[in-house]
Amino acid sequence: MDEGDWNQELTRAALPQAVLAVLSHGEAHGYAIAEILRQHGFTRIKGGTLYPLLKRLEDQGLVVHSWQHDQPGPGRKQFAITERGRNTLEDSAAAWQRISTALTEIRSTRQERK
């Protein structure tokens, strides 16, 4: 597995938590979410990946949306995190931290072979 594959797999795994984390700071539309993620080091997330994920999060009750038509041109679909979404974000952040800690320990601890 090369570096690109690792990045892709990790991005896929982290993306739901990252999107919830962005929305925990306030509502945002799809393109803005992708831009914030990119500013924080994620590879550019395309609409074809982002919107199906947002739909899944919405189906799970973690996110809600509303359409805003306050500017000329196409409206904006604004997404906001729900209370359930905030709880899920806390749980997933804790789970991610446990895995990260476990990986660090495995890398730094010499294993005794039986």
Next chain:
Amino acid sequence: MSYERDLAFNLRIRGLAEDQIAETLDEVRAHAAAAGSPAEDEFGSAQEYAKQFPKQKARSRGYAVVLIGAVLAIIYAAVAMLLLPFLRIDVRDLVGPIRLWPALVLILGAVVGGFLTDYFRPLPGSAKPA
């Protein structure tokens, strides 16, 4: 416009309701406008993007057209085969030496008609604000 038509067609054959299709097209328009790039660059081909949506049980109008054509073809074939032994009427006197060609024409016509129905059906209007 062509991308939206292709996407609407592919979503229809996956059984999505017209209001879901309208909302998806609104998302694509809004995101492409914000990104300042063509929809295909952001969402991939219409066919690929449509595959992200789970298939629904509902069937499109085009599917109904194909189904009706297939049923008519089967009915014609059955009648054409039964006329000779029961009523001594040979449909070959009417349709020529190949007895079942009208059934084939019905099926082909239905497939083409079904495609045209789903592809050229007007795009659904914008989704109402939630």
